[in-house]
Amino acid sequence: xxxxxxxxxxxxxxxxxxxxxxxxxxxxxxxxxxxxxxxxxxxxxxxxxxxxxxxxxxxxxxxxxxxxxxxxxxxxxxxxxxxxxxxxxxxxxxxxxxxxxxxxxxxxxxxxxxxxxxxxxxxxxxxxxxxxxxxxxxxxxxxxxxxxxxxxxxxxxxxxxxxxxxxxxxxxxxxxxxxxxxxxxxxxxxxxxxxxxxxxxxxxxxxxxxxxxxxxxxxxxxxxxxxxxxxxxxxxxxxxxxxxxxxxxxxxxxxxxxxxx
Amino acid sequence: xxxxxxxxxxxxxxxxxxxxxxxxxxxxxxxxxxxxxxxxxxxxxxxxxxxxxxxxxxxxxxxxxxxxxxxxxxxxxxxxxxxxxxxxxxxxxxxxxxxxxxxxxxxxxxxxxxxxxxxxxxxxxxxxxxxxxxxxxxxxxxxxxxxxxxxxxxxxxxxxxxxxxxxxxxxxxxxxxxxxxxxxxxxxxxxxxxxxxxxxxxxxxxxxxxxxxxxxxxxxxxxxxxxxxxxxxxxxxxxxxxxxxxxxxxxxxxxxxxxxxxxxxxxxxxxxxxxxxxxxxxxxxxxxxxxxxxxxxxxxxxxxxxxxxxxxxxxxxxxx
Ligand SMILES: Cc1cc2nc3c(=O)[nH]c(=O)nc-3n(C[C@H](O)[C@H](O)[C@@H](O)COP(=O)(O)OP(=O)(O)OC[C@H]3O[C@@H](n4cnc5c(N)ncnc54)[C@H](O)[C@@H]3O)c2cc1C
Ligand SMILES: Cc1cc2nc3c(=O)[nH]c(=O)nc-3n(C[C@H](O)[C@H](O)[C@H](O)COP(=O)(O)OP(=O)(O)OC[C@H]3O[C@@H](n4cnc5c(N)ncnc54)[C@H](O)[C@@H]3O)c2cc1C
Numbered sequence: 374x375x376x377x378x379x380x381x382x383x384x385x386x387x388x389x390x391x392x393x394x395x396x397x398x399x400x401x402x403x404x405x406x407x408x409x410x411x412x413x414x415x416x417x418x419x420x421x422x423x424x425x426x427x428x429x430x431x432x433x434x435x436x437x438x439x440x441x442x443x444x445x446x447x448x449x450x451x452x453x454x455x456x457x458x459x460x461x462x463x464x465x466x467x468x469x470x471x472x473x474x475x476x477x478x479x480x481x482x483x484x485x486x487x488x489x490x491x492x493x494x495x496x497x498x499x500x501x502x503x504x505x506x507x508x509x510x511x512x513x514x515x516x517x518x519x520x521x522x523x524x525x526x527x528x529x530x531x532x533x534x535x536x537x538x539x540x541x542x543x544x545x546x547x548x549x550x551x552x553x554x555x556x557x558x559x560x561x562x563x564x565x566x567x568x569x570x571x572x573x574x575x576x577x578x579x580x581x582x583x584x585x586x587x588x589x590x591x592x593x594x595x596x597x598x599x600x601x602x603x604x605x606x607x608x609x610x611x612x613x614x615x616x617x618x619x620x621x622x623x624x625x626x627x628x629x630x631x632x633x634x
Numbered sequence: 635x636x637x638x639x640x641x642x643x644x645x646x647x648x649x650x651x652x653x654x655x656x657x658x659x660x661x662x663x664x665x666x667x668x669x670x671x672x673x674x675x676x677x678x679x680x681x682x683x684x685x686x687x688x689x690x691x692x693x694x695x696x697x698x699x700x701x702x703x704x705x706x707x708x709x710x711x712x713x714x715x716x717x718x719x720x721x722x723x724x725x726x727x728x729x730x731x732x733x734x735x736x737x738x739x740x741x742x743x744x745x746x747x748x749x750x751x752x753x754x755x756x757x758x759x760x761x762x763x764x765x766x767x768x769x770x771x772x773x774x775x776x777x778x779x780x781x782x783x784x785x786x787x788x789x790x791x792x793x794x795x796x797x798x799x800x801x802x803x804x805x806x807x808x809x810x811x812x813x814x815x816x817x818x819x820x821x822x823x824x825x826x827x828x829x830x831x832x833x834x835x836x837x838x839x840x841x842x843x844x845x846x847x848x849x850x851x852x853x854x855x856x857x858x859x860x861x862x863x864x865x866x867x868x869x870x871x872x873x874x875x876x877x878x879x880x881x882x883x884x885x886x887x888x889x890x891x892x893x894x895x896x897x898x899x900x901x902x903x904x905x906x907x908x909x910x911x912x913x914x915x916x917x918x919x920x921x922x923x924x925x926x927x928x929x930x931x932x933x934x935x936x937x938x939x940x941x942x943x944x945x946x947x948x949x950x951x952x953x954x
Contacts, residue, residue, distance in 0.1 A: 388903050392766040412885065471744055493885065500747045501728065502735035505703065509736040514814030515703060518728055534878065536727055537645060541818040542702060554885045555878055596744025596778040600760070603771050613927060616936025621944025624916065625952065627932045631914060633836065633860065633893050634952050
């Protein structure tokens with residue numbers, strides 16, 4: 374039987390752009406270019422490698438996001454994924470992690486899966502918890518933050534490099550996996566891949582397709598509320614000296630004046 | 635007074651500093667009840683009592699070490715059900731965040747991750763978060779369920795506040811889900827004898843400019859003269875000059891020390907994401923245009939191979 378892999382990818386504002394919040398305190402997506410979260414490229418890469426190792430496999434990329442989020446799906450398709458699912462609904466605007474994960478879990482169940490693969494964190498919210506939440510919601514094992522991953526004989530194995538130890542993990546499928554940026558460089562889409570992506574199917578789903586009520590998601594339905602967002606005051610310009618032989622000593626003088634020595 | 639559940643991060647009973655900071659924050663919200671799990675859990679009690687825990691719930695079972703995350707979630711859930719707290723606080727480590735998130739789903743609550751400050755508000759705790767590589771500061775609340783909040787290291791002072799710290803055994807029974815992900819083997823990280831990166835008061839980091847694994851000795855010597863932890867940029871890590879566990883930045887550790895010294899690091903947004911909240915920032919870089927200089931309190935435009943050894947000597951001689 375074919376191995377069904379679903380990759381969760383997020384469309385995020387470019388980190389090198391001028392990211393900020395809109396008046397309703399959600400992320401302003403209009404003023405900044407969006408792209409496929411760079412950390413999700415690693416998830417797509419591992420999905421493609423797992424598919425290449427399997428006898429038969431299908432890689433579906435899934436996103437929850439506005440109209441423009443299709444760009445993220447196209448990028449993943451041009452890397453080599455087979456098809457895409459886009460959950461798009463005006464009522465999703467402002468969803469927090471509980472709301473987003475609810476939608477993703479329903480869409481994953483509807484699509485059908487043996488393995489779900491996600492990035493270690495998005496580059497905007499950077500919570501790093503969505504994969505664990507998905508595992509909880511789907512009721513399957515979490516095999517997260519892997520720097521090495523393998524899927525074989527109905528099992529997923531991998532290495533997790535934690536704070537105090539490096540662990541070798543194992544779980545049976547179905548499972549939710551997340552991979553770090555140590556898992557291996559992501560491939561660049563080839564010209565052929567980019568052309569092929571244009572013909573690949575992108576399925577659009579809305580909340581009613583997933584039996585989710587508008588009240589369960591979006592700004593109003595979310596489990597958290599943002600009360601204020603303030604730009605951090607610019608740092609006052611520091612002292613900059615040019616080293617003319619005494620740079621280390623001058624720096625020591627500064628550190629002493631600040632009581633660090 | 636409301637009880638606040640505090641998840642304890644400890645190694646064989648030695649409580650890690652971020653948990654003691656959490657107790658300071660918890661006392662602003664109510665009476666801290668600490669939950670310590672795994673090997674040596676009961677040994678953690680005196681330190682927790684010393685810092686304000688009115689009660690310490692402990693449990694040990696082989697499951698905590700043999701399976702990933704879920705056994706700890708189930709124990710924390712048992713504590714939650716026993717206490718009915720007004721909030722649950724967990725240190726923002728990778729594992730802490732996953733434990734907190736799964737607990738939040740189970741108890742039907744919202745979650746806030748990576749808070750950098752916490753205060754009591756009319757509608758429950760208000761968390762300060764730092765967004766978009768620390769260029770924004772937000773204030774948020776959990777609006778559904780019992781607030782579950784993870785807090786970054788260095789967000790509050792460690793304060794002694796002796797309390798009863800009565801130790802109680804926590805009864806936990808594990809579901810089948812707890813056995814989902816097996817930890818087949820574990821290789822503990824070797825200690826370098828230097829302070830823990832995320833907890834250190836001073837961090838000295840090296841980047842691509844250090845130009846080779848052998849030259850990281852210069853960075854280490856400076857760190858040792860200051861009693862500091864050593865960090866590295868991803869460029870230095872990817873080149874194999876320093877272990878990934880020392881990477882500072884978006885996909886590495888996020889640090890918030892009193893003093894951060896960057897040598898041979900340009901200051902890319904992903905690096906800044908992990909160090910921009912440092913109190914005092916110092917950089918040594920030979921390129922006067924490097925973006926890191928936009929952040930610094932003090933910068934030296936110069937060759938790190940000249941400046942760093944001179945600084946190390948000067949620190950040593952001043953410290954006598
Ligand atoms: C600065 C900031 C702070 C925030 N703080 C909070 C908070 O404290 N609490 C809260 O509930 N919400 C918060 N949010 C909202 C939250 O980030 C998003 O709702 C949400 O998409 C999930 O969190 P994440 O992107 O941080 O996920 P992470 O857990 O960091 O993402 C991990 C992986 O999940 C997958 N993924 C995440 N989102 C999607 C998606 N929409 N479609 C497909 N795959 C996806 C990707 O594979 C990604 O790599 C915050 C958002 C911002 C911008
Ligand atoms: C998704 C993603 C996640 C990332 N996560 C991280 C992360 O967690 N941490 C991180 O650091 N990066 C991260 N990066 C990489 C980041 O974008 C930069 O590539 C990286 O930080 C550059 O490291 P660097 O400053 O050491 O190297 P460079 O940018 O090459 O800078 C080297 C600097 O050294 C200076 N220099 C050279 N020789 C000397 C000398 N003799 N004396 C003094 N100065 C000298 C140069 O002038 C230059 O400014 C990430 C990137 C992506 C896309």
